[in-house]
Amino acid sequence: MLKLKGIDFSYGEQQILHKIDFHLRENEFIGIIGPNGSGKSTLLKNISKLLDPDQGFIYLDKDLLNNYSYKDLAKKMAVVPQDSEINFNFTVYDLVMMGRNPYQDRWGRVREKDRKKVDEALQLTDTEKFKDKSIQNLSGGERQRVIIARAIVQEPELLLLDEPTASLDINYQRNIFDLISNLNNKLDMSVLAVSHDLNLISQYCDRLILINQGYVHTMGKVEEVITKENISEVYKTNVDIKYNPITERPYVIIIPHSKNIQRRKTNSFIVHLICGGGTGKDIMSILNDLNIRVSCGVLNRGDTDWEKAKRLNFEVVEIPPFAPIDNKAVQKNEEKISAADLIIVSNTPFGWGNLDNIRVLANFKDKDILFITTPEIEERDFTEGEITALFHKIKKNNNVFETNDNKGLCSFINNRYEKMLYD
Amino acid sequence: MKKKINYFYIVLIIIAGLILVSIISLSLGSVNLSPYEVVKIIFSKKDMNNSLNVIINQIRLPRIILGFLVGAGLSIAGVVFQGVIRNPMVDPYIVGISAGAGTGVTMAIVLNLQFSFLFFNTIPLTAFAGALITVYIVYNLAKTNGNVPVVTFLLAGVAVGFVLNAVMSFLMVIGTRDLQKIIYWLLGSLSTASWYDIKLMIPYFLIGNVMIIFFLKDLNLILLGETHAQHLGVDVEKTKKYLIVGASLITASVVSVSGSIGFIGLIVPHIARLLVGPDHKKLYPTAAILGGMFLIISDNLARILLAPMEIPVGIITALTGGPYFIYLLRKTKKEIW
Numbered sequence: 001m002l003k004l005k006g007i008d009f010s011y012g013e014q015q016i017l018h019k020i021d022f023h024l025r026e027n028e029f030i031g032i033i034g035p036n037g038s039g040k041s042t043l044l045k046n047i048s049k050l051l052d053p054d055q056g057f058i059y060l061d062k063d064l065l066n067n068y069s070y071k072d073l074a075k076k077m078a079v080v081p082q083d084s085e086i087n088f089n090f091t092v093y094d095l096v097m098m099g100r101n102p103y104q105d106r107w108g109r110v111r112e113k114d115r116k117k118v119d120e121a122l123q124l125t126d127t128e129k130f131k132d133k134s135i136q137n138l139s140g141g142e143r144q145r146v147i148i149a150r151a152i153v154q155e156p157e158l159l160l161l162d163e164p165t166a167s168l169d170i171n172y173q174r175n176i177f178d179l180i181s182n183l184n185n186k187l188d189m190s191v192l193a194v195s196h197d198l199n200l201i202s203q204y205c206d207r208l209i210l211i212n213q214g215y216v217h218t219m220g221k222v223e224e225v226i227t228k229e230n231i232s233e234v235y236k237t238n239v240d241i242k243y244n245p246i247t248e249r250p251y252v253i254i255i256p257h258s259k260n261i262q263r264r265k266t267n268s269f270i271v272h273l274i275c276g277g278g279t280g281k282d283i284m285s286i287l288n289d290l291n292i293r294v295s296c297g298v299l300n301r302g303d304t305d306w307e308k309a310k311r312l313n314f315e316v317v318e319i320p321p322f323a324p325i326d327n328k329a330v331q332k333n334e335e336k337i338s339a340a341d342l343i344i345v346s347n348t349p350f351g352w353g354n355l356d357n358i359r360v361l362a363n364f365k366d367k368d369i370l371f372i373t374t375p376e377i378e379e380r381d382f383t384e385g386e387i388t389a390l391f392h393k394i395k396k397n398n399n400v401f402e403t404n405d406n407k408g409l410c411s412f413i414n415n416r417y418e419k420m421l422y423d
Numbered sequence: 424m425k426k427k428i429n430y431f432y433i434v435l436i437i438i439a440g441l442i443l444v445s446i447i448s449l450s451l452g453s454v455n456l457s458p459y460e461v462v463k464i465i466f467s468k469k470d471m472n473n474s475l476n477v478i479i480n481q482i483r484l485p486r487i488i489l490g491f492l493v494g495a496g497l498s499i500a501g502v503v504f505q506g507v508i509r510n511p512m513v514d515p516y517i518v519g520i521s522a523g524a525g526t527g528v529t530m531a532i533v534l535n536l537q538f539s540f541l542f543f544n545t546i547p548l549t550a551f552a553g554a555l556i557t558v559y560i561v562y563n564l565a566k567t568n569g570n571v572p573v574v575t576f577l578l579a580g581v582a583v584g585f586v587l588n589a590v591m592s593f594l595m596v597i598g599t600r601d602l603q604k605i606i607y608w609l610l611g612s613l614s615t616a617s618w619y620d621i622k623l624m625i626p627y628f629l630i631g632n633v634m635i636i637f638f639l640k641d642l643n644l645i646l647l648g649e650t651h652a653q654h655l656g657v658d659v660e661k662t663k664k665y666l667i668v669g670a671s672l673i674t675a676s677v678v679s680v681s682g683s684i685g686f687i688g689l690i691v692p693h694i695a696r697l698l699v700g701p702d703h704k705k706l707y708p709t710a711a712i713l714g715g716m717f718l719i720i721s722d723n724l725a726r727i728l729l730a731p732m733e734i735p736v737g738i739i740t741a742l743t744g745g746p747y748f749i750y751l752l753r754k755t756k757k758e759i760w
Contacts, residue, residue, distance in 0.1 A: 074656030102656035108640035
């Protein structure tokens, strides 16, 4: 459908695009992503013949792009530009009809087929209800749908979109991309879309092209492009990658800078957290915010707390999913506990599987231990009283503090932390 | 459907208005005639030497036709320049045409080149030449890499216009005895209208209009922005060239016979846009008829108000058009651009 070979482009002295190569196949949906100023929009302008490349060739089907007249090109390729603001009082219907321009004669006579195509496009984009309204009276999302309707009536084989959802709310974002995806699947249009929104475009396209400083950085399936390494490198920001459970496509999570400050390497205050089943999540956040070094144990892989700890780069003593704690893990856990200044035990439920997490505490009589005691241990005891007994024994023999909630936890840790700093 | 009928009625009404205004104008003057007599004289072939016949057919009719052509021409050029440049403040003189024509005329008057050569009056010829040379210079100044960016074109026109105005002022200062003549021309007037003027300007007027008519549909698309237009299959640079050259030809032809009559090219397009919307296929005829009618009415006022003295019609167009336009702006309360 569309083939680029070695495209170079410069604005004056500054080279914007370097040796861009790619091939968009029939009926394919390719997304172009990249940071601001990476050359995405310039690339799109080269493809839509607004700009001429300095070097290289662009083929549309078998023919060079330059061999197409503007009119013939408009029948093959439609463009939805980034800014769709229109300053004149055209009605929606008239505006969509303008998409028929390449099929009309010099006088713009409207034939039955033109009307039919316009009606179809209005229906498809759900813009029929305001076809007599002025384009100026529409919201951004509605206007964008009208511009897409105008592109549809061009009956293109290739649809180019430049940031089609910039400045739209999430409802319209989904709405517009659903529509594009529909055109791709049902009307067999090939689609090439530039987007800032990595997560949105990743859910829809077949392949992604990641552009960085005018070069193709990575090209391929979404999973191959949206990786922690690629995105962190190109966007120069710390991110994490998750998978959308429904589309099974990757998505990027931003990690705010404040959460990302290098943990004090030399700090001597270490907390060991015993948790599970999501009870430790908030505690981890608090500790992370305070830049305290944290270790966790023992957690099953896949557990919510395990995920969070991994994400925050905490040290974790881990075991396979649903497996009971084995001796090796207990030993490792003991190592971590002995290195810690404070042990926090979350209000997680206890069963036979994680009983050992508490049992080991009995060996550390000199360590400070903080229990979160709401709800009461009796309510979380699934060991027929064994854990409750253990709990009370530790309370009696060890250096145990108690708190009800995260607020109490915060003030306790702050106290501790300050005290440590003074000492 | 509703809109179409609206447009049809609007055009019908303004055409009827135009005919009515024309007939009334023919009957007005130092020799008063009834509209009925006017119609009779125009359509009767006999009595060619009758003095009434001369007044109507040789004096008043050419003046009204010329008035129509000038008014229509300025409005059409205004519509086109406003559309191509996508700026509501633009009028046909923005690209330096009136300054060019004025410089030509001033030179002719000051340097005493004013003579009739085989029936050719030099004033319109020098005006036309000055206008065309100016457009040519401005156009080529604005040209970069074969394209004519509209903003560059606009700025080049304004700059060249300033230079030419300075030249004109200088010529006027050194040729003080002709000052009144020059000022009178600059203010614009139809008082010297004759069939000769019409013959002189009509070829360029028609060529310019044909060039524009061919690109009216594309001009609609250019209103959306040049990139939009190109994506919809318009060869934007070619279209712009034809439209600019066409509108310049019309303006030059008009200025050469009437001087620079202000205001029509600026406001009539806006009034027409209020009536029929931004579609140039409707805007073009509406603006043309309205502009023609407006200038005929203004010219009547110019003739009658201080008769037997004539006021330059440019003063009337500004004095009547300005307040009316302000009234429209306030009344519609919506953005007309």
